[in-house]
Every structure is written in C-alpha cells, then in structure tokens.
Amino acid sequence: MPTNSASLTPARLLQLMQRHRSLLIAPAVAGAVIAALSTLVLPRDWKATQGLVIRSDAAGYTDQRLGKFTDLSEMKTVQETLLELARSQSVVTAVLSEVLGKEPSRQDIADFRDKLRLNPPGGAEFGKTEVFYVGVLNPNRDRAIAMVKSLTRQLDLRLNELRNERASSLVAEVERSVAIAREQLHKQAETLAAFEGSIGADLIELRHLTSPNGGQSELGQKVLAIESERRQSVDRRRQNEALLNELQTAVENPSRILATPDALLSGQPALRRLKNGLVDAQLVVARTAGTRTPNHPLVVAARHSQQAVQKELVRELPSAIAGVELELQVSQRREEELAAQIAQLRDRSAGLAGQRSEYAELVANVEGQTAVLERSLKQLADAKAARGGANSSSLLASIDEVETGVHPVGPGRTTVTAAGGMAGLLLGATLVFVFYAPPTETPAVVLSRTPTRGPAAAPSSTPPTAARVEARPALTPAPAPAETPAQAPAAAVQQPQPRPAPQPAPRAQPQPAPATSELPWAVEIARATADDAAKARPVSPLTTVSTVATTPTRTFGA
Template identity: 40%
Template sequence: MPARNGNLELDTRFAAHLRTRRTIVTTAAIRRSEVAMSQLQLPPQVQQYTSLLCQQWKLWVPVAFGCFLLAATYSLVKPDQWQATQSVLLRDEAAGQLSGQGRFDSIDTMKAAQEMVVEVARNQAVLEATLKEVGRPAGSHSKGEWPALADVESLRKNVKVSPPNGAEFGTTEVLHLSVDADNRERAILLASTLCQQMDIALKNIRNRRADSVIAELENAELLAQQELARATEVLKAQETKVGSDLGELRSLNDAQSGDGNLRNAWNQIKQQIRDGEAELVKLDEQLNILKSAQNDPDNLIATPNQLLESQPSLRRLKDGLVDAQLRTSQLMGKMSKSHPQVQSAIAAEEEVRNKLKGELEIAVRGVQADLQLQRSRLNSINSQEAGVRERLDSLASIRAGYANLVADVDKCTLVLRTAHEQLADAKANKRASETSSLITRIDQPTTGEYPLGPGKTVIAGAGLLGGLILGVGLVVLLTPMPGSQGRRWTDRLWGRRSTDTSATPSAGDRRAVPRMAEQPPVNPDAPGRGRRATDQAPPATYPEVDRRGGSDRRGTAAPGDRRGQ
C-alpha cells in the first residue's frame, strides 16, 4: 500500500508538472500572437469590427454552420446528372439531284433541315417511343402508365440539339444530340435510342411527304395528259383541213426547215414563165425577120445565126445564097456578064433566091405555129403559178393559228414530260425513304468524366461561404456598429431608440460654439466712459474653447489690443 500511494503521488506531481508546462507554452504563444498583432498595426476600425464579430460569435457562427449543414446534406442527397452526346451528320436527299450528291445546295436549305431535326427530336411521339424502349429508370416504384406526360416533358427539357463548338445552324452539317439522365448508362442508352427513333420518324416524315407529292404529281400528270389530248385533237383537225399542203404548212411554221415543196414548185414555175416569155420574144423577132426577108431575101443575109437555129433549112439556103453571090462576083470580076459561066452563076443565084422565098413562107408558118404554141404554154404556166400562189396565200393565212396550236401542243408535251420526271423523282424519294437514312451517326454516344454541375465539395463550400455572409449580415443589421452612436441598421426602418445618445454636441465640439461671440453694446453715458483719448474699451473676450478640455485658452485681451475694438 505505501508503494502504491507513492506511485499515485508521483503521477499527480507529473501531471501537475505537465499542466504547468502547457500553461507556460500557451501563455508564451498568446504573448507572441499579441506581439505579432501589435506589429501588424491593423487599422482601428478593422480592429473594432473584428472585436465586434468575436463578441457576437453566438449570432453568426450558428447561422454559418447551419447553412453549411444544409448545403452538405443537399450535396449528399442530390442525384447526379449525366449528359450523353451523340454526334450525327445530316445530309440532303440525293434522289433527283444528280449534281448535289446528297449535299445541301444553300445555307437556307441546311437550316430548314436542321430545324426539322430539332423539332423531331423534341416531338412527343418520338420521346414516348424512346422512353418505352428504354424502360423505367432504376429504383422507380411508380405503377402507373409508362411513360406519363410528366416523364415526356422531363425528357424534353433534358434533350438538346445544337451545332458543335457553339456554331450557328447552317454553318456545318454536323449536329450534337445531348440527353441528360440520372446515371451515365441511362444517358448513353437514351441518346442512342432517341437517335434511332429520330431516324424512324424522319423516314416516316419523308415517306408521308413523298406520298403527298406523288398524289399531287399524279393529278398534275393526268391534267397534263388531258390538256395534251385536247390540244392534239384541235391540231389534228387543222392539219386534216390543210390536207396535202401539210408539209408546206409545217415548213412555213418551222423557220429552220427551209423552203417546202410547194414553194420550190412555185419558184420553178416562175422560172419557166421567165424562160417562156424570153422564148416568146425570140419567136416574135424571128417572125418579123422572116416577114421582112420575104420581100427582100438579101435582108436574111444580115440575120444572126442564133435566130436561125430553129430553121436549119433557111440557114443552109442562106449560106448557099451567100456562096452563089460570091461565085457570081468572082466570075464577073474575070468575065463579062454575057459569058456563059457568068450567066450560069446568075441563074444559080436566082434559083437559090426562089427556093429561099419558098422556104421563107414555110418558115413563117412554122414560126407562127411555134409562137402560138409558146403563148398557149405560157398561159398554162401562168395558170399553174396562180394556183400555187393561191395555195401559198391560203397557207400563209392559217400559219399563225397553226403555229399557236403547235406551240400549245409543245407546251402540253413539256408539262407532261416535267410532271412525269417529277413523279419519277418522287417515287424514287419514297423508295429511298424506306431504305436509306438522312442521319449518319459519328461513333457512339459519349459522356463526360464527371457529372454535370458543381461537385459535393463545391456545394458544401458555397453553403459555408453563404452562411458566413448571412451571419455577418445579421450581425451588421442587429448590432450597433462602431461610430454609429449606438444605432443599428434596423433603426432606419423603425426610428430612434431610447438608448441612443443625444444629438447635443459635447464640450469641446467647435460646431456648438459660434465663430465669434457678439460683443455687448457699449453705453456712451455709462460712468467712466467718455470721448476722451484716455477712454478705453472694455477688454474683449474670445469664445474659443479648448477642444480637449473645454476651457478658454486665451482669457481676456490686454488693454490696447486692437482685436477688441
């Protein structure tokens, strides 16, 4: 027992020694902190506010701690929000656009297509189909119909379609489809499923639009066929009325086809008329020459051979007469006229003359017959020319109407061809809408490394900071501040308190004393006062007071002091 008591006494002494050492260390630390604070030389106003906060710690510390607890609790129970992004490439329809090959031909077309994708992504039917395929979220205990209208609206708020990197619609063909969900796997599944449902919805839209366009184009094609049949019947009636001159009418209507057969025949007939008239003039001239040669055969010798080409016998007789005359002239140059050879030559010449006269009569009758025949032929040709000209005039009178009919038929044919081509394109678009997609996925949906929004530490820190600000604000509102003469900020709303200090200035405040005290009026009739030079004014007093003690620093003025006069 004595040994045990001795051990207890030693333990007690050792504990007391430790407490003493701790007290000494604490005191030294406090002194060092006080020395450090004194060396910092904080402004007095800061020291006053710091002291006020230390005094009112029971007001702001619970508020800050409560806000911190609320923020920490919220950060623990708040569900994480994950975002999955699916990048897609949008193209234009390639059917009917052989040169575009699926690319948009203008920025406006691209904007319209991208806005349609945005509307499809936020469509209620698409969102319902997506939620039905994905199913209820994990941990859901709702037994109602799935998905409900509230679920669809919640998903619509969490769906976003935007261009990459903050670009505007119409500047790029790439779009980002972002979906927010409570966990990463569900966000990825929602993004992938929504992209599939958008593809199906776009195919249905293209299919319905193609059906509508096909129906409209079929009606347009039917109307074009009816108009073409009507115009064709009218043109057929007109061409039947024209008959054999249809080719000539078509050549008149077509400027590039050249002259028709009727016009060529008319040109040939006019050429024949010109040739016949020239031949008639030639025959008249021959007849006149032959008639003059009947009276004097020597005139025939001067006739050109071109006029006698149709009378070969006259031409030979003419040549024989010329030869006989030459022979007679030669013989008469050698012999006398009575010479038998000369007489024989003269007789031969006379015989040729007689034969020429007889031949001239025959030639005159032949030329007269040719002349009459030529006139008859020329009359016939003129009649033909008149008939051809009349036919051409008739065709010219109906050419304008026929041209309008042909143009109407061509227009109806063009409209029908265009409608047929557009109908073929629409059918191709419908077939393409069933087999191809305008949306091309770029890889799989991706998510970030962390959930959306601030983390738990940031939320707790923000709650602590907000609590500190709120606590300090309460201290400022509910506690008199240094230099406020005991008034609080809330007194501005409810007025002064009975504990507030008076507004009367204290002693030593220069605002309570006028700058110069008014001197009492001097009575000239008072005893001891007069107008003598030895008279002096009473000493002047100065109301200035000491700022620190409130006593007069100057007293009375000495005699002769001019400040008192």
C-alpha cells in the same frame, strides 16, 4: 452603438469585423453545412452524348453530288426537323417506354424534354455542319446511355416514316398531275389533228412555215421555177416577134434576109440553111467572076445557081412567117398559163400565211402540254424513288458509340460547399453593416438676419457680431448635443453705445471658432462658406451669421 462621424477606414472595418465575428462565422458555417447536405440529398445528372451525321436524299437529285445538301439553308431545315422530331410526343413516348418498361406519364415526358440536348460540334453554329450531337441528362449513368441509344434508334425510325409519308403524298399528288397533263395533251392533240385535216395537201407547206429552221418552202420553189419558165417564154416571144418583122421585110427585099442574125433563125432551120446556101452561092459567083469573063459558062452557071437559091428562099419565107406566127401564139398562151399558175400558188401561200398563226398556237399548246407531261413523269419517278429509299435507307449515321463524362455534369460537392460558405459569409457581413455600421453626418449652413430690438442706434465702433454655431436636427427634431469648445457661441450681439461723434461702420468680420481636430470636415466647409459670404458683401450691425450643423444621421452600408 458608436457615434463617431469619421469615415470607415480599413482599420476600423477590420476592428468592426473582429468585434462581431460571431455574426460572420455563424452564417458561413450554416451555409456550408446546408450546401454540403444538399449535395448529399440532391441527385447529380450524368450526360450521355451520341454524335450523328446527316445527309440529304440521293433519289431524284441528279444536278448535285449524291448525299450533299444544295445549300446551308436546306441542311439547317433538316436539322431543325430532327430537333422537332426528337422532342415529339411519339418519339419521347417510345424512348421512355423502351427504357422504363412502362407507359410514361406527362411529367416524365416533360422532364425528358427538359433534359434533352441537341448541340452542334464545339465552336460551330447549329445548321452549318452535317455533324451534331444528341445528349440526355439522367441521374443514372446506364439509364442515360440507354436513353441516348433508344432516342437515336427511334429518331431514325421516325425520320424514315416521315420521309415515307411525305414521299407517298408526293406520289399521289404527282400522279394526279400526270393524269391531268395527259388529259390536256389529248385534247390539244385532237384539236391539232382536226386542223391539220382541214389543211389537206398544203400541210407540209404549213409545217414548213411554222418550222423554226426556216428555208425555202415547196410553194416558193414552184413559184421560182414558173417565173423562170415565164421569163424564158417572154424572151422567145420577143425573138419571134423580131424574126417575124425581118421575114415580112425580106418578102419585099429578099436581100434583107442575109442581114438577119443566126440567133433569130435558130427556130427556122430550113430558112437558115437557105440563107447560108445563098451566101455560099454569092461567094462562088464572086470567085468565078473574078478569074473569068462574065459570059464564061462557069460564071453563068454560078449566077444561075445563086438565083435558084434566092428564089427558093423567097418561096420559103411565107412558110417561115406562118411558123413564126404560130410559135408566137403558142408562146402567148404559155405565158398566160404560167401567170395563172403563179397567181394560184401565191393565193395558196397567202391562205397558208393566214392560217400559220393559228396552227403555230396549236402546235405550241401541244408541245407545252408534252413538256408538262414529261416533267410530271420525271417528278413522279423521283417521288417513287424517294418513297423506295425511305423504306430501305437511313439518313443518319452514328459516330462511334455513346459517350459519358468521367464525372457528372455541374459543380462538385466541394465547390457547392464552398459556395454555400461564401454565401453565408456575405450574409453575415451584410448583417454587420446593417446593424453596426458607423453613422455619417450631413452638413448644412443657415445665414439669418436678426434685427435689433428698439429704435435704430447710431453707428458704433464695437466689433461686429461673431458667427454662432447651432445644432439643429436635419430630418426630425432631437435634443441638442452637449456643447463642445467648437460649438460654443463666439460672441453675442452688443447694443450700440453713444459716441461723441458718429463713426463710419467698419466691415463686419465674423470671428471663427477655435478649430480642433475633432470638428467634422462638413462643419469646416460650412464655416469657410460663411467667411466667403461675409467678405463678399458688407454686413450691417443688425445682421448675425449663424452656422448650423445638422445632427448626426445614420447611413447604413452593406
């Protein structure tokens, strides 16, 4: 075994490989032969793939495009469901029974699941596209194709069965919801009908109060009409009171009647005509007296006519006063009746306002139950449509036919053989490095102080002790190697001799050993370290410096 401590150079590595080439070639040839035999014995799988496109249910989805998913999460959920269906016990058993012609064992089912592949198109993420591929691995190419066809067919059938089961459960659930909604609506409608019956004739007014359209109610219109009539009655009463005062004054002063406005006399037509006739008679007297003498028969006749009209007016005043008083009484009674009607209408409005909240709540309950029933009926129709579509349509569509590659999947025989040879070659190289790699050395430096024997001597001018190189084992004790010129001791420590006069001790200078090209670099580093330490501090004659190199130790490299 070589013991040279030099580093492993490429040239030495090549020599080492050439020297032990049999240990390299034998594992390489054995690995190649074993790999070639394995390719002949072990079967290779063919991969058959079928592209499929999936769509969403079209029944019951009126707020989206037909056959399109609402979002990516829904499409991903459907594809994950298909993946679980493809690996389910029923689908795998049906596929293997159809292809193999017998009941599959548990191991057959487990092997089929291990060799089943569901992959998205190249470069896409699963669940991000409507297209995906179903693949099966099998040593027999025709059987792989048959398995993919059977799997596609069984997957479609099982998916339709699952849709039918889910739609049937939804139909049963929604039918129960519809029955409950109808029952609740019937109860709320009966309660509302009983309450409306208690309202009576004011039901229209109450409905108008709860109507969101708003507007003037019937009672409000009646109140406004009565208020208007009452104001008119008050105005007439005030006019009659003023007319009564004027007529009572005219009884004492008949000429006062001429100053009464025609508006006050609108309800006394006879009195108004007498007033107008008196005014006309006064005008005739004035015209006649202006052109004739006061004793002229025409003037006298005009005055007699004026006096006759005035007397008739005076006789008419008591009748007019009685009529005005009667009209005042009628107006007062009418005002009281109108006030009573207004109070009654307002009481009715107040009562309806108190019942408005309860009636609005009952109406809201009925409307809410009606909306719930309508929504449940729509859901029931959608569920029935989905159940009908599950039995008559398919969500999967095939893309072309089943395809297989030109060659089986995996590495070819040449590649496997070459890989086996490379593995054997690496094994041989590892063995060469383990058993025949050159060793390496670990340097160590030991500085020791060795006291001189006997009493302290006087200073001497003799040269200091030189460095001594010793070979010591690094890990375990071992016999010291043969001394070389580089490892021989330089000088021994000399005893100090008397001098005539004491001299100061010079600085100790270790004598370096002769350098040769065969010394390891670690020993040279140790000596340089010892020299630096000696220069850094003074060394007494009682001190010796020893440089120790460890024995060669082997390090193995793979």
